[in-house]
Structures are given as C-alpha cells and as structure tokens.
Amino acid sequence: MKYQEVALAIEQSIRKQNLAQGTRLPSLSQLSTTYDASKTTMVKALAILEGRGIIFQVQGSGIFVRLKARDNYIPLTTNTGFTTDLGTHLITAKLLEFKVQKPSEDLIRDFNCDPDEDFFFLKRKRYIDKKVLCIENSYFRQKVVPYLNEEIANESIFGYLDKVLNLKVGFSDKYLQANVLTEAEAKLLELPLNAPGFYIDELFYSTTGIPFDFSQNVYHYKNAHFFLQSINK
Amino acid sequence: MKYQEVALAIEQSIRKQNLAQGTRLPSLSQLSTTYDASKTTMVKALAILEGRGIIFQVQGSGIFVRLKARDNYIPLTTNTGFTTDLGTHLITAKLLEFKVQKPSEDLIRDFNCDPDEDFFFLKRKRYIDKKVLCIENSYFRQKVVPYLNEEIANESIFGYLDKVLNLKVGFSDKYLQANVLTEAEAKLLELPLNAPGFYIDELFYSTTGIPFDFSQNVYHYKNAHFFLQSINK
DNA sequence: AAGTGGTCTAGACCACATG
DNA sequence: ATGTGGTCTAGACCACTTT
Structure with missing residues (x-):
C-alpha cells in the first residue's frame, strides 16, 4: 500500500x-x-x-x-497486545496457568457463543522493565484457534496466530473501570489489600468479524498509566 | 460535506x-x-x-x-465533554468553585505556557441519572478564552466556546490511571476513605493546535465504566 | 489575491473471499 | 470465475487563512 x-x-x-x-x-x-x-x-x-x-x-x-505532552504512558489505541509498542521498554511475561475450559456466563454474553464450546484459558503475569505491570486472564476460542500450548503462550500469541494460522485482529472492544483488587489479585500484583486496580476487558475480533479472544486485565495502578489521542472530525 | x-x-x-x-x-x-x-x-x-x-x-x-457487546458504558472517543453522547442518560452538573488563578507547574508543562498567564479555574460535580459521576477541575486559558462567568460555567461551556467565540476542539490528549482517592475527593464522591478513583486528565486543543483547556477528572469507580473501539488499519 | 487544505468525481486496476 | 472491497490517479472545484 x-x-x-x-x-x-x-x-x-x-x-x-x-x-x-x-x-x-x-x-x-x-x-x-x-x-x-x-x-x-x-x-x-x-x-x-x-x-x-x-x-x-x-x-x-x-x-x-503534533507531539504528546507527556511520556511513558501506554497507548490505548493499538490492538497488538503492545508487544510491538513501547519500544524503549522491556515487556516480559510469566505463564501462571494453562487449561481448557467451558465458558462462564459473562463469556457466553461477550462471545455470543454456545455454552458447550471449549476455550483455552491462560493466566499470565506481565512485567514492564521488571516491575509488575498486570495480571492477564485470556480466553481463546478453540473453534477459531484450534491449537495452543504452553510454549506458544510463553511467547507472542498474536504473532503465532498471524504467522501460523493466518488469523489477524480486525478490530477490538475495550471496557475500562477502576475497582478494589481482590485478595488474590493484590497478592499477585504485590500490592496491599484493598489497593485499587485498573481493569481493562478486551474482546478481539478477526478481520472477518468473529470474536476469538477475550482478555481480562488488571493493571498495577502505580506502574501502568495510559493515554489516548482523539481528533474531532 | x-x-x-x-x-x-x-x-x-x-x-x-x-x-x-x-x-x-x-x-x-x-x-x-x-x-x-x-x-x-x-x-x-x-x-x-x-x-x-x-x-x-x-x-x-x-x-x-458491528454492535458493541455491552451497554451503558461511557465512550472514550468523543471530545465534546459527553453532553452530546449518552442520549438516554441525564447528565447534570453543579458548580462548586470559580476563580482566576496562575498555572501550577504541571499546568505549565501541559500547556507549555508562561507562568504568568491567567487561567479560569472551575470545579464541578457531575451527575449521571442523579448518581454522582465525577469531580472535574478545569483550567481555561484566558489568552484563548478571554471571558467566562459562573452562568456559562453552569451550562455547556463547549457550546458557548463554539457559538460565541467560534472556538472549536480540534483534537485532545487523554491520560488515564487508577489511584486512591484523596480525603476531599472521597467526600465529594460520597465514597469511603481509601476507595479507588478512575482518573482522566484531558488536554483540549483548538483546531489551530493551541491547547486551551486542561481538565482533571476523578470518576466514581462504581458509577462510571468506559469503552473504546479500535480498528487495525 | 494567492496559497493551503478539503471534497468530489469517473475510471482504471488490484486483492481477496466465495461458490 | 465472479463479485466484493481496496488503492490510486488526474483533475475540477470549494472553503479557509494569510498577506
């Protein structure tokens, strides 16, 4: 192009x-x-x-x-799971859990799917420059992503989907809110009980419009700040 | 067009x-x-x-x-101060404070302005369907917005800027994070001490690229959820 | 008045998905 | 193979800002 x-x-x-x-x-x-x-x-x-x-x-x-007025904020407009962005920062991840399971009611609503479908569930802890960034719970629809394993989950999943399965992200929905961390989340994020969390739910659709990945993220409120630029046209 | x-x-x-x-x-x-x-x-x-x-x-x-999977979320992509959006919801505001003041250091950085410039400061409490939505602290640059009064501040400021001063928003930067509410914020939002807050800093530029309004918002974490749709192109 | 970005058109050709 | 969306062009005209 x-x-x-x-x-x-x-x-x-x-x-x-x-x-x-x-x-x-x-x-x-x-x-x-x-x-x-x-x-x-x-x-x-x-x-x-x-x-x-x-x-x-x-x-x-x-x-x-046009330049942005502040630095070191995570852009909200990219869909790639930000491995591509934040060039100067080191993003790493640790896989905490990996299994296949049926969808919860929330998942059924978001995917508008059959309750009997199978999903790959994976829980990851992400770091930015060795500081805790977030806890991520992702659900990949097996109907669309037939195969995943722990090794792939430890690297770039979206890279695998693109190169091996030729599955690309077409668009995505993000839902944001603040809330009090659960006890388990606080422990994983290395934060005190009742600390706040920045929650982002993200639903990824293929280029053909099929939702294939739901990701529930809780960000460390001190280590993760976000930004967004808009135009009025 | x-x-x-x-x-x-x-x-x-x-x-x-x-x-x-x-x-x-x-x-x-x-x-x-x-x-x-x-x-x-x-x-x-x-x-x-x-x-x-x-x-x-x-x-x-x-x-x-394409439809969004969930309802009742505030869109993050509009620049209008959402008076236009959220058609079915009733957004109201109460003016808490109104004065003229010099910029803080943060303000000088964001506006890249002279420390001697004057700013209109206004503090508002916003409601959605009679529930507390957020506390808003806005700073309007007097150099660009030469006149404001309490009456205008109680109505739609952006409407006034557009119609009377022919000043339109060209684009804006938003900075988001979660944090613990200050004591004063908690009181105003009618939340307990140490509750979380959803913070959005917003910098508005005119169509000619001059920043003229900085707005610091703290949202009620239970009454305000946000969404954002992206495309990969 | 001159220069700049913004809109709109008709038409050619390319890239992809589907039957 | 057909139909669909995506890209690119040259050129006409409009709307706005600046001098």
Whole structure:
C-alpha cells in the first residue's frame, strides 16, 4: 500500500529531524511531488498520521507536527497486545496457568457463543522493565484457534496466530473501570489489600468479524498509566 | 460535506431497522447508486462508520453491522465533554468553585505556557441519572478564552466556546490511571476513605493546535465504566 | 489575491473471499 | 470465475487563512 509507505516515511522523517510541536511541514502539493504520489493518496497518508496523533492539519494554513505532552504512558489505541509498542521498554511475561475450559456466563454474553464450546484459558503475569505491570486472564476460542500450548503462550500469541494460522485482529472492544483488587489479585500484583486496580476487558475480533479472544486485565495502578489521542472530525 | 451526510444516513438506517450484529449491508456499488455518491465518496463515508465502530468491512466479502457487546458504558472517543453522547442518560452538573488563578507547574508543562498567564479555574460535580459521576477541575486559558462567568460555567461551556467565540476542539490528549482517592475527593464522591478513583486528565486543543483547556477528572469507580473501539488499519 | 487544505468525481486496476 | 472491497490517479472545484 503506497499510502502506508508514504505515511511511514513522513513519520520517520519527523522523528529523525526531531521536529518540535507545531513545526510546519511542506505543503500538500510539495509533499506530493516529494513522495511521487497523487494528491488524493497524500491526503490519505496524512489522514493516517493525523489519526495516530503525529500531525494535525489546519485548512487554509498548513500541516503541523503534533507531539504528546507527556511520556511513558501506554497507548490505548493499538490492538497488538503492545508487544510491538513501547519500544524503549522491556515487556516480559510469566505463564501462571494453562487449561481448557467451558465458558462462564459473562463469556457466553461477550462471545455470543454456545455454552458447550471449549476455550483455552491462560493466566499470565506481565512485567514492564521488571516491575509488575498486570495480571492477564485470556480466553481463546478453540473453534477459531484450534491449537495452543504452553510454549506458544510463553511467547507472542498474536504473532503465532498471524504467522501460523493466518488469523489477524480486525478490530477490538475495550471496557475500562477502576475497582478494589481482590485478595488474590493484590497478592499477585504485590500490592496491599484493598489497593485499587485498573481493569481493562478486551474482546478481539478477526478481520472477518468473529470474536476469538477475550482478555481480562488488571493493571498495577502505580506502574501502568495510559493515554489516548482523539481528533474531532 | 456529502460523505458525512451519507454516513449519518446509513447509520440511521441501521438503527431504524435495528439490524443484528453481522448483518450484511448492500454492496459498495449498490450503496453508491442508492445515495447518489461516487464510489470514492462512499468509501470515505464507510471509513467513518468503521472508525465509529458501527460497521466493519471485509475485503472480497462485504460490509457488516458491528454492535458493541455491552451497554451503558461511557465512550472514550468523543471530545465534546459527553453532553452530546449518552442520549438516554441525564447528565447534570453543579458548580462548586470559580476563580482566576496562575498555572501550577504541571499546568505549565501541559500547556507549555508562561507562568504568568491567567487561567479560569472551575470545579464541578457531575451527575449521571442523579448518581454522582465525577469531580472535574478545569483550567481555561484566558489568552484563548478571554471571558467566562459562573452562568456559562453552569451550562455547556463547549457550546458557548463554539457559538460565541467560534472556538472549536480540534483534537485532545487523554491520560488515564487508577489511584486512591484523596480525603476531599472521597467526600465529594460520597465514597469511603481509601476507595479507588478512575482518573482522566484531558488536554483540549483548538483546531489551530493551541491547547486551551486542561481538565482533571476523578470518576466514581462504581458509577462510571468506559469503552473504546479500535480498528487495525 | 494567492496559497493551503478539503471534497468530489469517473475510471482504471488490484486483492481477496466465495461458490 | 465472479463479485466484493481496496488503492490510486488526474483533475475540477470549494472553503479557509494569510498577506
């Protein structure tokens, strides 16, 4: 896809030059000739960068660099299970549990599935730079993901799904709330009793619209902060 | 904008017919003739609906209805201060404090502003269906918003900014975390001491890229749940 | 008035899913 | 093989900001 290549090239150019917030980029027509793309393709590439929070466009005025005001926050907009993101940070995981089981009522609701379907259940503890990040309970639908084992679970599951099963994430729903940790969660997160937790439930759909993974995450409230950039268009 | 009208028309058509998750819509070319728009315009309209989580598209297969799996969650993707959203719910607010003050160090960092600038500070308590929703501390930059009073603060500030000052939100940054409530917050939220809070810091930029409003929100962890839909494109 | 981004079109061609 | 969505183009025109 040409527009993605162009978007990437522009992004890298911004990063490499370390441009400041509000710096003005060359005009649309200039960029078109620079990257040898039609105006329409250019517009699409810029729309992508705008969606990612890297630039903003002002009609009649220009295209400007947009930076986030704070650092070290986990982006909420990526679907990959953030192995790809947070480049400078070391994310690791420890597998705590692995089994096959039937869905709970909540799971039946979220997947809109048969109560007799089988699910791979896995519980993991994740670390960021060796600090506890979160506890993750994931449920993979066996109907869609026919095989999983502990070894795969210890590496990148989404990488396996993509490469081996050719199963890609099309879109996802996230549900967020704060709550008091359960006793078990507090122990695993190495936090005192009654400490708060940041809960994210996440439902992943394939590109064809079938939900195949539900993930229940409790984040350490001190080690995990999140951010999100939006546009009004 | 034609593509926005088309997008709205399709959305309303889906809602009116109360179509189920996964229902297939007419093909791209059929929609083009139905709404009398070129294929390109149609594609853009559909991209918008996809971004809003209303449909999903599968190459080579079709366009399908996407519904969220759960209800009664506050969407994180709108910038309007949610007066517009949550149609069936009654959102009200009570003004607790109103004054002009200089920025704190955090504020100087987020606005990247002069320490001598003046800010309108206002503290509000918000309710959803008469239950406590959150405590909001907002700071409006006087340089951009030259006038505000208690009366305006009691109604829709963003409506005032738009209509009277012609100031629109271009984009925004949100920062999220869980934490233990302070004593004052707990009292205002009518929660016990040491209860958790869901914190959202929000920085609003004008369409020209100038940050003009910083808002620090603490949500009642039982009365406020959030959701977010993403696409992998 | 000039320059910039935003919208829309018709049409060609590509990539994928399904029967 | 057919139909579907996805990409790309050149070009016309519109809306806004700046000088």
